[in-house]
Amino acid sequence: MLVLEGIPLFLIEMAIGQKMRLGSLGVWNTIHPWLGGIGISSCVVTLFVALYYNVIITWVFFYLFNSIRLTADQLPWAHCPYDNGTAEAECNKASATVYFWYREALDASPSIDEPGVPRWWIVLYLLLAWIIVFFIVMKGIQSSGKVVYFTSLFPYAVLTIFFVRGITLPGSSDGILHMYKPKLEKLLDPTVWLDAATQVFYSFGLAFGSLIAFGSYNPPNNNCVRDVLLVSVCNALTAIYASVVIFSILGFKAYTMVENCIVKEIKVLALHHIGGFTLNSTADYYREQFPRLNGTAIAALNLTGCTMSRQLEEAAEGTGLAFIVFTQAILKLTPAPFWSIIFFLMLLSLGLGSQIGIMEGMLCTIFDIDFFKRLSKPVITGVVCTFCFFVGLIFTTGAGEYWLKMFDSFAGTIGLVVVALLEMIAVIYIYGHEKFTNDIYEMTGYRPGIYWQVTWRYVGPAIVTCILLSSLVFMLINPPMYGAWNADEGRVIKTPYPTWVLVIAVLMILAGVLPIPVVLLLRRFQCLAFDVDIHQGSIRRIETTVSTKEMMSDQDVLSPESAPPAPAQLVADAATKFTIGDFDNVESSEERPNKRLPAGIARSRPKK
Template identity: 65%
Template sequence: MSLIYVHCYVPGAFLIPFTVMLFLEGIPLFLVELGIGQRMRLGSLGVWNTIHPWLGGIGITSCVVTFFVALYYNVIITWCFFYLFNSFQSDMSDPQSPLPWANCPMINNTEVPECEKSSETAYFWYRTTLDSSPNIDELGDLKWWIVILLLLAWVVVFFIMMKGIQSSGKVVYFTSMFPYIVLTIFFIRGITLKGASAGLVHMYTPKVEKLLDPKVWLDAATQVFYSFGLAFGSLIAFGSYNTPDNNCVRDVILVSITNAFTAIYASVVVFAILGFKAMTNFDKCLVNNKMKLFQHNLLPNASVSTDIYESTLANLTAINATMDIDLETCDLSQQLNQV
């Protein structure tokens, strides 16, 4: 998923450095780690100590890094559990709404100002899920629902890993296939949404000037390390379970192609939905502007077509009191950059 976050702020241009780094560092290091694990039949600590005792620190460091990354990703699993359980609830203010984050909460028949200024999903994330403090200097209290779900996440991980490769290997059959089922469902739904095409065009529109930014290449290299699990020691450990005559080159090529395809496939799904969100915000902006123009008697009604609205907007001058109208800038490209 980290590819999606990086891809969001450098759309179009990121695929080029990602592909370059995939061949320069991803596939070679993947082959090295899998190969030495298969050859020496040892884990990360044993492999590096065998190569040279002074390199044993690399194995120790990889274990420490893996521990902290596991802490980080278990928090993400916790948030997933929270959304999963809340998806079985409906919005109390609107029984017809399928999800609690579909609408802003109402107080005295008025939407909460904070939610109205942001969005329904952002309000649910920051207020209902995290209940985040106003600033980073205020730690806030522990949220009992997050604490319980974090404990649940660790319990699930424990039961998956408690028997080592015997239990985790069986779980992989589910964890490797289920995401593709979910992605396909989201893909079918996403491409049917209004604005999906705009999101996909935005995703694959190249921004060549971004290729001159060293940070883009650094992020691409970082993404390759995360997507393959390089330098964490896990590939060495998995390779140690292969038979000595296993064709690890074939495995590396197959996994690399599958990994790259999955990353692009997931990006298509996400950007189709982001395009829908941007189009929704764009339409909301148009509705607000039409209402303001209607209130100033510059439109016959607030439901006129977009062509009439744009024609009226182009003919506005300072003489007809436009200075009193606080119109928003409705730009789909800007909305795509913001979502």
């Protein structure tokens, strides 16, 4: 997925942004006005992702502040709370870390149908998260670029600390070997491929519009091919490095769980006088004798066998990996508060770094629209962050985690895949792969070879199309489900989404993809009297778009004579080209007497 889809699309977004000096909306309008909906869809999907992504940062803040212990050596999720001298029944049925996550942090409701009121502590942390995001991105790349130095480098320092500690722990080698153990049957699951594609999109920031925005900030002659390859290699190596660190810690956690499991099962076997076990039996004796025991007796006593593979298979994913499994492993490290603080500081820096990219892509699209040119970047950023905060209150209820998983499963996957597919089609087949190749050669001096041509024109679109279709079919055959917390049983139970939630999910998917055909049809049949003008300043600055023009000095300003045509004029010129063929030849007005554009769209053509 990385080589055949991720890297080729990465270069498409970076290069087209650098060439046209525009944000996502301006780029697709300039290529052809029928494609203007791609920029809108990208912005809508990015908005959905930004809504719930900051909620994860909110939870990180909650755990980070609860990790700061001035006097106590133990973390608050180390033990079950006591009520009248006895531990909470819900905590006894689950575990201290699971209880802390679902009851103390989320105060989870039994289902998505019963959300309850917003939890005030989560609301405060959500407000803090959006305030921090606002101050980071309010000045555009001028302010966020400085923060990225920290958010990019600090996680490497923490990963290295965990790596040195992790590989010295018992069971770490088992965890690392488990990571590289292939499970070929998983390749037949379409959702695995969808998850893999989505992971590539998130790790690179593809289809969010942020890479196009960042590309527009580059100098016109920047070697974007070198940047793409360098970032791709660093991204892959970082993913491998982080995986080794994580699975070494998970292996240690599984090792401790196996040791505790053996002690418990020895007591059960000794109590029932099975296999000659006594309370003084050793773990080695257990491992030797357990396979020889009667299977019926083992099943009757609900004994598991306490194997490393079983413990590693039960490792959680998603939010549970960070907030349950990893926090449980941290309890075994000394001093636990220190390891917890640096772990959640790392998650915070990673989360903020990703959120900066997401917000920059969305805000650049908004700010490049001429309608908003009278408003400053801080004002627009403040309005967007305030809107996101109030909408995000749904994630602060008892059903907040259920809503987050629903957003992640629907709004943040299908929409991204559709946008990515259409981006490749737009640049390679409409803008033209030869023209795009020449653009890269003019900017970098490098002409993309056979690898780029094959992946751009054939392999990449084919892979994305197959993933999209198979995932949609799989979702229709297998009704989507979510994990609801059952306090009586102390565990998560898979529950089908209610119909009204699925309706909302479908509406979110449609909101993310419908702008594409709507804009196409409106402009094809000349129903769109209002045209989206891209601010002139966005192309009269050599080094940037309008969203960061205040960073530029006077010598960076092009004179009116040397400035390229305005994007609005390019849109008007392209609007008369109604074939998906050669877009360089425009039919004359005599040949198309009935194809005049409305006054709101038409612009005078430059004199030749």
